[in-house]
Amino acid sequence: MSDATQTELANANPLPVRARVWNRFAGIFWLSPTGAIGLFIILFFALLAIFSAWLIPHDPIAAYTDKVLHPPSAEFWFGTDGNGMDVFSRVIYGAKFGFGIAIPAVILSLVIGIPVGLIAGYRGGLLDEVLMRFVDGLRVFPSIILALAVVAATGQSLLNVILVLGFLDSPVFARVVRAEVLGLRSSNFVESAVAAGNPTWRILFVHLLPNAIQGAMAQTAVRAAWAVRISATLAFLGVGIQAPTPEWGAMIRQGAEYMVSGQWWVALYPGLALILLVFGLNLFGDGLQDLMDPRRRSAK
Template sequence: MEESFFKGTLRHLKRSKSAMLGLSIVILLILVGVFAPVISPHDPIAQSLYNNFKPGFWAKNYSNFLGTDQFGRDLLSRIIYGARVSLSVGLIATTIGVLLGSAGGIIAGFLGGWVDNLIMRIVDIMFSLPSILLAIIVVAVLGRGLDKTMIAIGITYVPQITRVVRSKTIVVRNAEYIEAARAIGSGTLRTMVVHVLPNVLSIIVIYATLSIGSAIIDAAALGFLGLGAQPPTAEWGAMLASSNDYITGGFWWIASLPGVAIFISVLGFNLLGDGLRDVMDPRLRRD
């Protein structure tokens, strides 16, 4: 019996130590985000100015395991809740980018002609701006806030995904099974959804996985600039921004630990994305 694509992908993925490490990090991040109210030792926004700037376990302070910030808030609790915020931003922003970009790429690649030219000229205009600048422009138009951040970051991924999916669609549309579907009277929309989409899905999954890590970094960057989540929301980028004045004052943990959380999260998604690319791309797969 022929092995299903999903089972084959999973079997090959298990052989990659780096991909499994990335998957483990991603699963841990999801669990931390989902169960944040249960595992968080303190209220992440509760302030106690009597306990500000307290070091953590390295100074035998086990009640605030990773120390406290300038307002006396427990840093471990804020990092835990920050995982929920960052994961939400990454997933929702990537979903927005994938849905819009995939639709645009399939339509442009399959229909061609003036439709393709119109969509790709819009993509070229968006590509002319650095992604973070484009996100700042969108936030400036929509306003500050976490929900606006998700939309802004999602829009910045649309041109990249559109171009990748379009290239794959152009290859797929000339396949014999597409010609056969047209010959038996399959409409344009049905052909794109039923026959083209499943055959470009692998590249979409790979790009989406890699984009989540990038979205977490972009959200942190916007938060650092004060354009993302607003205080007192526990968001890693905003935590870095609020600790900027204390980095050189000996309170290294306030800025370092949220930065480490960002690094580990992005590393997990990138390792998983690279593993999926190696497995799902026939040119890179090795039996």
């Protein structure tokens, strides 16, 4: 190559980081408009969760004993529940639980699943067999029943719900990462890293991980939707988070009792919020997978 073209290439700076981030962000809109809608829904709930203290007109666990089961009105936009608590404030406050459970649970799943996938995929052989059979074993049980049993056994607390969800969902990430590593472990750059004298942990975390993590990252939003759904289901079934905590699942459970007697608002609003957030996370998750998986991208 001539010197002139070399300098030319050298001067053609790659895009600055901020522009690249923006391009990627904008790319979500073009490649997946539904994903963008999902992102807006998530952001909407994130804002509710962050600014709930300023948004709620009433204390979510303050019981107005003289205003039990009032229908929606100017004072109580979504009505009051059986304890006389403001449903509107409780629905907004409930967003905190949605994110507060889903985010740490997904992070825990990643922290467990990624190393398992890396080691199983790279080492192969017996270790891979054992790890993957264990992972399959976890997947065999319907997750809601397993979660129910484990939370019931380990004790009812928010922390336990997070730990159980995070642990139960880690196989998803272990599988995705393992599949990537299987394709990468015989590649030249891994052999070259071994030849350079890299210890195994560096091969796994410095060389394989950054090249194998895309598929797992694309799964995060969908898995967060799963965590929101399952944690609400657990609360609905009376396991984990208990009333009167303003958690959507627990609120729906409480409201279900009043459905037959006509007080529909107690269960309806937390139900709508739950559906909308899960819907948004799934839409965004789909868009994320479209964007990060080149095979799916080119199919469009």
